[in-house]
Amino acid sequence: MNLDVVVCGVGGQGVVTLGRVVAGAALREGYDVRLLGQSGLSQVGAPVMVHLRIGAPAGPSPKVPLGAADVVIGLERMEALKLAPYLRQGGTALLSDEAVRPYEARFRPQRYPDRQCVEAAFSGERVLWIPALDLARRHGPPAYVGAVMAGALASVSNVVDRDQLVLALRAERPQEADAEVEAFFAGYEFLTGADD
Amino acid sequence: MSFDPGSSPAPSALLGVEACARGALEAGARLATGYPGTPATPAIEYLLAQATEHLSVEWAVNEKVALEVAAGHSWAGLRSFVALKMSGLNVASDALLSVATSGTVGGLVVYVGDDPGAYYGMVEQDSRLYARLAFLPMVEPGCEPDEARRMTCHAFDVSEAAGTPVLIRGTTTTAYTWGPVDLEPLERGCRTPRVPFDIDRYTKAGAARCRRQHRQALARMAEAARLLDPWNQEVLGHGDLGVIAPASVWGYVAEAVERLPGNERPHLLRIAVVHPLPEERILGLLSRCRRVLVVEELDPLIEERVRSLAAELPRPPRILGKRQGLTPEVGDLDPDAVSAALDHLLDREPQRRAPRRSANLPPSLAPRLLTFCPGCPHRSAYVALERAIARAGYRKDEVIVTGDIGCTILGMNPPHSLCRTEVAMGSSIAVAEGFVRAGVEAPVVAVIGDSTFFHAGIPPLLNAATKNVRLTVLVLDNHHAAMTGFQPSPTQHRPIPGAPAQPLSIEELARAARVRRVRKTLPYFTRRLSRVLATALRSPGVQVVVAEAPCVRRSTARVVIPYQVRPDRCVGSERCRPSCLEAVNCPALETNGGETEVWIDADRCLGCGLCAEACPRRAIRRRIRSRRRLP
Numbered sequence: 001m002n003l004d005v006v007v008c009g010v011g012g013q014g015v016v017t018l019g020r021v022v023a024g025a026a027l028r029e030g031y032d033v034r035l036l037g038q039s040g041l042s043q044v045g046a047p048v049m050v051h052l053r054i055g056a057p058a059g060p061s062p063k064v065p066l067g068a069a070d071v072v073i074g075l076e077r078m079e080a081l082k083l084a085p086y087l088r089q090g091g092t093a094l095l096s097d098e099a100v101r102p103y104e105a106r107f108r109p110q111r112y113p114d115r116q117c118v119e120a121a122f123s124g125e126r127v128l129w130i131p132a133l134d135l136a137r138r139h140g141p142p143a144y145v146g147a148v149m150a151g152a153l154a155s156v157s158n159v160v161d162r163d164q165l166v167l168a169l170r171a172e173r174p175q176e177a178d179a180e181v182e183a184f185f186a187g188y189e190f191l192t193g194a195d196d
Numbered sequence: 197m198s199f200d201p202g203s204s205p206a207p208s209a210l211l212g213v214e215a216c217a218r219g220a221l222e223a224g225a226r227l228a229t230g231y232p233g234t235p236a237t238p239a240i241e242y243l244l245a246q247a248t249e250h251l252s253v254e255w256a257v258n259e260k261v262a263l264e265v266a267a268g269h270s271w272a273g274l275r276s277f278v279a280l281k282m283s284g285l286n287v288a289s290d291a292l293l294s295v296a297t298s299g300t301v302g303g304l305v306v307y308v309g310d311d312p313g314a315y316y317g318m319v320e321q322d323s324r325l326y327a328r329l330a331f332l333p334m335v336e337p338g339c340e341p342d343e344a345r346r347m348t349c350h351a352f353d354v355s356e357a358a359g360t361p362v363l364i365r366g367t368t369t370t371a372y373t374w375g376p377v378d379l380e381p382l383e384r385g386c387r388t389p390r391v392p393f394d395i396d397r398y399t400k401a402g403a404a405r406c407r408r409q410h411r412q413a414l415a416r417m418a419e420a421a422r423l424l425d426p427w428n429q430e431v432l433g434h435g436d437l438g439v440i441a442p443a444s445v446w447g448y449v450a451e452a453v454e455r456l457p458g459n460e461r462p463h464l465l466r467i468a469v470v471h472p473l474p475e476e477r478i479l480g481l482l483s484r485c486r487r488v489l490v491v492e493e494l495d496p497l498i499e500e501r502v503r504s505l506a507a508e509l510p511r512p513p514r515i516l517g518k519r520q521g522l523t524p525e526v527g528d529l530d531p532d533a534v535s536a537a538l539d540h541l542l543d544r545e546p547q548r549r550a551p552r553r554s555a556n557l558p559p560s561l562a563p564r565l566l567t568f569c570p571g572c573p574h575r576s577a578y579v580a581l582e583r584a585i586a587r588a589g590y591r592k593d594e595v596i597v598t599g600d601i602g603c604t605i606l607g608m609n610p611p612h613s614l615c616r617t618e619v620a621m622g623s624s625i626a627v628a629e630g631f632v633r634a635g636v637e638a639p640v641v642a643v644i645g646d647s648t649f650f651h652a653g654i655p656p657l658l659n660a661a662t663k664n665v666r667l668t669v670l671v672l673d674n675h676h677a678a679m680t681g682f683q684p685s686p687t688q689h690r691p692i693p694g695a696p697a698q699p700l701s702i703e704e705l706a707r708a709a710r711v712r713r714v715r716k717t718l719p720y721f722t723r724r725l726s727r728v729l730a731t732a733l734r735s736p737g738v739q740v741v742v743a744e745a746p747c748v749r750r751s752t753a754r755v756v757i758p759y760q761v762r763p764d765r766c767v768g769s770e771r772c773r774p775s776c777l778e779a780v781n782c783p784a785l786e787t788n789g790g791e792t793e794v795w796i797d798a799d800r801c802l803g804c805g806l807c808a809e810a811c812p813r814r815a816i817r818r819r820i821r822s823r824r825r826l827p
């Protein structure tokens with residue numbers, strides 16, 4: 001089974017960490033993995049995009065081709081627009097509603113997209129909104145949005161096992177552990193509605 | 197799939213650039229040095245984290261120094277590894293050409309990271325040209341980190357066997373692709389240093405000597421290329437179409453070819469030795485084809501060589517690539533660009549799997565301009581500079597501010613909008629001198645970070661000081677090269693990995709250069725800093741002002757008392773001029789876009805207080821109750 005995922009957001013949200021967690025879980029399951037993360041700039045707020053390819057073997061290109069991503073994950077509402085061309089027909093977009101407004105949009109609300117505008121960009125494909133920032137804050141700092149979205153991913157795809165994701169999450173950030181795992185399950189349960 | 201959670205050890209995985217560093221470690225490198233620069237930075241960071249007694253790892257003051265230290269180290273017989281970004285190779289290039297003509301004794305491998313697509317905002321430079329310029333062999337790995345590891349390891353053997361430095365070229369994509377690697381044991385053989393005395397080889401005075409060295413360098417390069425040749429690889433296909441591509445873009449070619457039916461797949465040549473090119477293999481492929489597509493990022497270097505080789509054949513095939521506009525010369529490639537070129541050549545319907553949706557954000561949306569992190573001392577310094585300009589009696593647009601590389605350049609963006617130029621490391625000071633020389637009457641200010649100052653800011657400061665030019669140099673000293681990931685700078689005095697054994701002082705250096713006035717202050721004391729700057733702007737001669745406070749992302753402060761907006765006093769950014777948003781634009785300030793009041797995200801606020809100072813209605817206060825411990 002193959003899973004191609006593209007994730008984007010802005011610096012400080014843990015986009016690269018989210019990629020590492022999912023990739024780490026897939027590696028533990030014995031998959032071949034390629035994770036391309038543009039992690040060179042350190043400022044809070046810079047756009048970040050991560051391509052993740054999981055398979056046996058993973059697709060040869062480190063970038064997911066357009067229209068080939070099974071799942072796209074957007075951590076920031078405006079950046080999420082960049083994901084639209086990657087989503088395949090019948091794929092799923094997991095979007096956090098968090099808005100990190102650029103300078104100008106702070107004064108001119110019309111210069112920032114609303115939900116409808118983002119949904120329209122995905123032209124009818126399945127878009128699931130997740131209140132990731134709220135869920136993260138219930139369990140810890142805003143940086144837990146990555147964990148919430150990893151949980152959401154586990155609820156829409158079983159290519160990577162949920163428990164492996166939890167292990168990988170613990171391995172990636174050992175000092176955070178329990179609270180962050182709770183944030184993960186908050187994201188999982190938000191979409192499944194279950195509490196197993 | 198069955199598994200036992202908890203029992204399976206995670207397999208090793210590394211970034212491509214880390215895997216190269218791993219290869220150096222396994223090859224027994226005894227020195228690793230470099231200067232931070234995306235995408236080469238993680239190589240040295242990886243090695244700093246591996247700290248073994250056999251390997252010394254360091255950040256050099258700049259790339260030229262790094263390469264020279266490594267050259268001396270390898271001439272003493274020990275293996276050395278250098279990692280730098282393409283701009284860094286420019287800085288080191290003077291030494292590179294000289295070292296290349298002398299060759300090496302202990303293996304010397306230099307990793308250079310190019311950035312097609314300019315993701316990290318510099319020039320889209322093709323460093324393969326340096327290999328040609330310096331008579332050096334250059335190899336590049338593809339997007340499999342394990343290949344990068346093995347290739348680097350082998351490069352050390354080749355460097356020693358052929359006696360030449362070997363360049364390894366990474367690109368942002370190959371460097372930042374993370375994937376599984378097999379780790380092999382480290383080579384631990386111990387060598388004692390022996391410094392040769394051979395002036396014919398290690399000095400340059402004398403035309404005959406230089407010509408001999410040139411000839412020897414060419415011979416060494418050819419020998420290295422022969423030894424490295426097995427990294428190149430052919431895959432036979434069907435028909436009369438061929439594709440040639442360097443390893444860095446191979447993943448895209450493979451992806452595009454996989455989409456074709458088996459009987460339409462072209463003959464392929466994957467080139468890992470990008471200089472000198474494997475001409476025999478190229479000729480072999482050409483002789484099988486009527487048309488050959490060359491796919492590469494940036495300059496059409498392979499394409500041009502292939503075209504000239506084809507011209508030597510009795511029935512030359514047609515060489516296709518950038519010349520026909522099949523792939524772009526600007527920006528990086530992706531699998532879809534390669535697919536489009538192949539579909540065009542094979543007369544196929546486009547192989548897209550989904551309706552095309554635009555990848556670009558509509559222009560009606562606000563661009564995401566980078567800004568400083570919450571609590572960043574640079575923001576305070578720029579706010580103080582703006583106030584100093586007013587205090588000294590000038591309008592903001594009268595005073596000329598030159599910027600430099602690093603987070604410090606973000607003073608170009610609103611709300612500060614001060615920096616007008618950014619050239620190369622350290623250039624702010626010399627460019628500012630140029631403006632003064634041109635006869636600009638208003639004050640000229642150069643703003644530069646600490647790491648950049650030590651890298652290349654000292655010679656231009658000396659230049660300005662010896663001529664007593666009227667110029668203010670504002671050094672934003674945060675003890676780190678922040679933009680590239682918080683590497684310690686020479687002013688760092690905490691014992692973190694890679695920190696100097698002996699921290700240096702910018703003020704002492706400036707005083708030694710007989711700068712007219714040298715002042716240092718905390719940027720968070722904006723009133724004091726703006727007074728100091730205003731005096732500097734009004735004064736003759738070179739003025740150095742150091743605004744010193746550690747990068748907030750590496751601050752040792754453990755408790756934060758955030759600020760809070762009092763809704764009863766705030767009238768909203770719409771009706772407030774200048775509002776806190778316009779004055780400081782801190783990411784921790786939140787708004788819905790004008791109508792309602794502003795609020796502060798207590799989780800992001802680091803308590804610098806700049807917004808409280810800027811608020812004309814005194815609506816922003818500290819919030820002792822929500823004090824928070826940092827991890």
Ligand SMILES: Cc1ncc(C[n+]2csc(CCOP(=O)(O)OP(=O)(O)O)c2C)c(N)n1
Pocket residue numbers: 231232233234281283284287318601602603604621644645646647648649672674676677678679680685
């Ligand atoms: C020749 C060269 N080497 C390295 C870099 C990469 N680089 C970009 S910003 C930066 C760090 C600048 O640090 P500093 O001057 O202290 O400013 P800060 O980011 O800390 O504000 C470096 C090394 C470059 N652009 N050019």
